[in-house]
Amino acid sequence: MAQDKTYPNLKDNDYLVVTIPATQSAMAFRVRTRVNNTPNLFYGPMTLTSGATLPTIAGGTATIPSAGVLPAGAYTPVGGGLSFPSPITGAYDATDMWYTNEDYRDRISYIVGYSKPSFLQMGLEYPKGIQQYRFQRDNVFTGVGTQFGFSRGVIETVQFPDIRQAWRIGNDFNFPVYTAMEFQYNELIIETPRDAQTIYNLLAGKIPAYRVDLPIQSADPSISINLQKVYGYTGFDMTLLPSQSDAVQSYSQILQGVLV
Amino acid sequence: MNNPPRDLMTFQGTTVSGTLSGIVTLNSDYLYATTSGIQPPKGVKMKIWEFRITGQQVTVQVMFTKTSGGTPQVHDAFMSTYVSGNSTPALIIPLERPIVIPSLAGTEFVQIAWNAGILTSNYGPTYIEFDAEFESGMI
Numbered sequence: 001m002a003q004d005k006t007y008p009n010l011k012d013n014d015y016l017v018v019t020i021p022a023t024q025s026a027m028a029f030r031v032r033t034r035v036n037n038t039p040n041l042f043y044g045p046m047t048l049t050s051g052a053t054l055p056t057i058a059g060g061t062a063t064i065p066s067a068g069v070l071p072a073g074a075y076t077p078v079g080g081g082l083s084f085p086s087p088i089t090g091a092y093d094a095t096d097m098w099y100t101n102e103d104y105r106d107r108i109s110y111i112v113g114y115s116k117p118s119f120l121q122m123g124l125e126y127p128k129g130i131q132q133y134r135f136q137r138d139n140v141f142t143g144v145g146t147q148f149g150f151s152r153g154v155i156e157t158v159q160f161p162d163i164r165q166a167w168r169i170g171n172d173f174n175f176p177v178y179t180a181m182e183f184q185y186n187e188l189i190i191e192t193p194r195d196a197q198t199i200y201n202l203l204a205g206k207i208p209a210y211r212v213d214l215p216i217q218s219a220d221p222s223i224s225i226n227l228q229k230v231y232g233y234t235g236f237d238m239t240l241l242p243s244q245s246d247a248v249q250s251y252s253q254i255l256q257g258v259l260v
Numbered sequence: 261m262n263n264p265p266r267d268l269m270t271f272q273g274t275t276v277s278g279t280l281s282g283i284v285t286l287n288s289d290y291l292y293a294t295t296s297g298i299q300p301p302k303g304v305k306m307k308i309w310e311f312r313i314t315g316q317q318v319t320v321q322v323m324f325t326k327t328s329g330g331t332p333q334v335h336d337a338f339m340s341t342y343v344s345g346n347s348t349p350a351l352i353i354p355l356e357r358p359i360v361i362p363s364l365a366g367t368e369f370v371q372i373a374w375n376a377g378i379l380t381s382n383y384g385p386t387y388i389e390f391d392a393e394f395e396s397g398m399i
Binding site: 065066069114116117118119147152153154172173174175176177178 | 265266267269289290291292293294295297298299300301302304394396
């Protein structure tokens with residue numbers, strides 16, 4: 001759709017709510033600071049390997065003719081999502097510049113990926129290798145390479161430590177294109193608000209917060225396992241919101257075990 | 261940055277010297293290989309904003325078929341923007357409103373054709389450029 005949406009650069013003391021639809025829960029953070037005041041990173045050509053084979057929307061396959069080129073009608077399949085090695089050596093994981101482990105639990109990255117050209121289909125594997133775009137429970141798998149369930153040219157996400165995600169792209173035009181990626185990223189030092197009432201107000205929309213709905217429609221166990229390891233909880237239960245007292249009581253118990 | 265980002269893509273092509281009419285083979289900075297036409301996916305609007313033409317005098321037509329492989333038709337009276345240049349100055353045709361070609365079925369196919377009309381011959385090539393963007397959604 002053509003509605004305008006602005007992707008923010010978060011500031012000190014902003015609140016960030018990250019929802020996980022599959023578990024009807026949300027993570028809530030207060031931004032202590034944004035480390036990088038230069039949020040734009042032009043990555044360059046996408047990590048498409050010359051000679052590799054991709055499926056096509058029409059049902060065949062296509063060979064990548066040159067590095068960074070996406071053939072006509074081709075898309076990266078589930079399990080074949082792209083990772084982006086750091087352009088500068090020294091990142092925690094040389095193969096995926098956004099990935100860190102639980103030692104970085106006080107930092108998350110809010111990331112907006114922009115494709116070039118801007119008409120490419122975009123989606124995420126969250127976690128890597130898992131098809132998350134679905135319709136009517138699990139009746140239909142949607143997303144990149146299908147008829148709907150993708151965005152064009154831009155997609156936002158939050159990178160938690162210890163969870164790998166991958167980026168999927170598709171070209172449903174009739175010509176092969178050179179591709180590139182540009183990121184808008186916020187490396188945020190965060191903390192969890194320690195007041196259960198504040199958590200409730202954030203999730204209920206009574207305190208302004210920027211909200212990111214992760215494309216997690218299937219509760220892959222690894223997400224909860226890793227969130228528990230990194231943050232000491234797997235999310236604040238949003239089904240409790242109709243009852244403020246129940247919600248605050250639940251959130252109070254969770255906050256006792258929060259790690260950051 | 262804002263959503264939706266939309267590149268304004270410049271497509272280029274040339275006519276064939278000595279040939280009175282034909283379909284322009286298109287290239288662009290983003291294209292890895294040339295194409296004889298553009299087939300926007302279902303639900304995408306193609307918008308053409310400006311033509312830049314130089315070289316031999318020709319009529320440039322935006323051709324359109326509902327189905328790829330169908331007989332190309334001039335899109336309509338406005339779309340078939342009549343462009344007659346001459347060999348000396350470049351001719352720039354800015355469009356106050358874009359030519360909008362919606363892809364309703366995903367089979368729509370857009371081509372750029374040239375026609376030298378009643379000229380006795382077409383001695384040299386004509387260089388044709390146009391700017392287009394692709395907008396997702398019909399709302």
